Amino acid sequence: MFEYAPAPESRDVVDIKPSYGLFIGGEFADGTGTSLKTVNPASEEVLAEVAVASADDVDRAVRAAREAFGTWSAMPGSERAKYLFRIARIIQERSRELAVLETLDNGKPIRESRDVDLPLVAAHFFYYAGWADKLQHAGYGADPRPLGVAGQVIPWNFPLLMLAWKIAPALAAGNTVVLKPAETTPLTALLFAEICRQADLPPGVVNIVTGAGETGAALVNHPGVDKVAFTGSTEVGRLIARSVAGTGKKVTLELGGKAANIVFDDAALDQAVEGIVNGIFFNQGHVCCAGSRLLVQESIAEELLDALKRRLGTLRLGDPLDKNTDIGAINSAAQLAKIRELSDLGEAEGAERWSPVCPLPDKGFWFPPTIFTGVAQSHRIAREEVFGPVLSVLTFRTPAEAVEKANNTPFGLSAGVWTEKGSRILWMADRLRAGVVWANTFNKFDPTSPFGGYKESGYGREGGRHGLEAYLDV
Ligand code: NAP
Ligand code: MG
Secondary structure: OOOOOOOEOOHHHOOOOOEEOEEEOOEEEOOOOOEEEEEEOOOOEEEEEEEOOOHHHHHHHHHHHHHHHHHHHHOOHHHHHHHHHHHHHHHHHOHHHHHHHHHHHHOOOHHHHHHHHHHHHHHHHHHHHHHOOOHHHOOOOOOOEEOOEEEEEOOOOOHHHHHHHHHHHHHHOOOEEEEEOOOOOOHHHHHHHHHHHHOOOOOOOEEEOOOOHHHHHHHHOOOOOOEEEEEOOHHHHHHHHHHHOOOOOEEEEEOOOOOEEEEOOOOOHHHHHHHHHHHHHHHHHOOOOOOOEEEEEHHHHHHHHHHHHHHHOOOOEOOOOEOOOOEOOOOOHHHHHHHHHHHHHHHHOOOEEEOOOOOOOOOOOOOOOEEEEOOOOOOHHHHOOOOOOEEEEEEEOOHHHHHHHHHOOOOOOEEEEEOOOHHHHHHHHHHOOOOEEEEOOOOOOOOOOOEOOOHHHEEOOEOOOHHHHOOEEO
16 A cells, blocks of 8 residues: 555634534524533544533524524525525635534544535535525425424534535525534534524524434424424434324434445446445445445455455545545444444354454544455344444345345435446336435435435435425425
């Protein structure tokens, strides 16, 4: 492997305050509850102290959103669009600052926050800004109305991108929002709050309440919330579905996944290897639609695995702020413990574990890229979401067997198909029970394209024209 000199991105572009309050009604205000510390998972250094919003704080935020709703929803769409365009442009202008802050708080490589997360965040705001004055042409009636106040709860794997997926369509459709970022990654949402002020967004249209699960529960259960949007674990998704049942609140749930990445013997192998690496090692595998199950046709399994292992030997794990880094830190000690537990179980259940030689830094939370071969469909590493850089490899002989194995999961979020034949791609896509099927690529996102799951992966779609439906009374 080549040796590279360190090429760290400067963290001087971000100004992290020692402590943060809540963003309610356009102002930063102290919370009435306790506080929590957010750390840099690559060093365990405390970055800042952040308020934990109490039920009273959540109530104030929901009331601020309600108060703002009248004016915001009555504003012509073309005027709302101006605010969204302005936010999108400020995000572009401040993208370096946002990318560095995201990497510090989350642990993802700067190469990804800079080249994937931030461009997509800006693209989402630009895209939904374009819809704000065209809602009557979206296919949801002649005069579609917003729902009111949206309570939005997001996870830590793509903090700012999940915020964009939630806030951009809600605002374009004329709703106001209260958003709760994840406990371990609140900082970019708080910088976004500052951007809302910079854009002169009317007070109360966006409110940010930080905190942990309890704050999230207070938000989704608040009677003043008309719409609940959640991305996270299936377990919490189930709790939320149960608690809002019968309340008349509209709900979208984006939950976990256990995607099959299926490689046929006629696939371009080098490209497939890149797609497999991108599918499971992008963002340390903290991706709900990650290609965590590799299904490879038996006749090429050995050749493909050799090539994959060679490629893994070239991945660089380490300082997320280094521009050469491919694999950053695991987001939290809790997530690292979960990845270790499931990986140890994989070995105990009889699968064979392999990692390249990969020294881990002394401080912080790290897990090497890992492959399991000899995995049976019944193994827990083949069924449960590891949410880490761990790939389970299974084989198949016929297309029908590939479909059967791919669909043999309680989830149904995404899938990948690698083959030279267009007809086979269509045949497979017809049969795979997954919200997104990528062909000869993986983990490609675009704001114009709807995203969402089947079965235990949740319901509702985000992105595209479809994403507006969740925020309109249709
Ligand atoms: P999680 O507990 O579902 O967290 C998602 C969000 O919901 C966070 O903001 C969380 O707050 C909040 N929350 C927790 N309990 C809540 C409740 N009872 N009511 C309302 N909101 C609540 O997920 P996690 O603990 O971060 O990760 C656990 C597993 O979920 C992962 O290992 C992975 O398998 C899966 N996951 C999936 C996705 C996805 O994109 N589909 C994303 C992340 C995680 P706190 O952050 O403060 O707990
Ligand atoms: Mg953090």
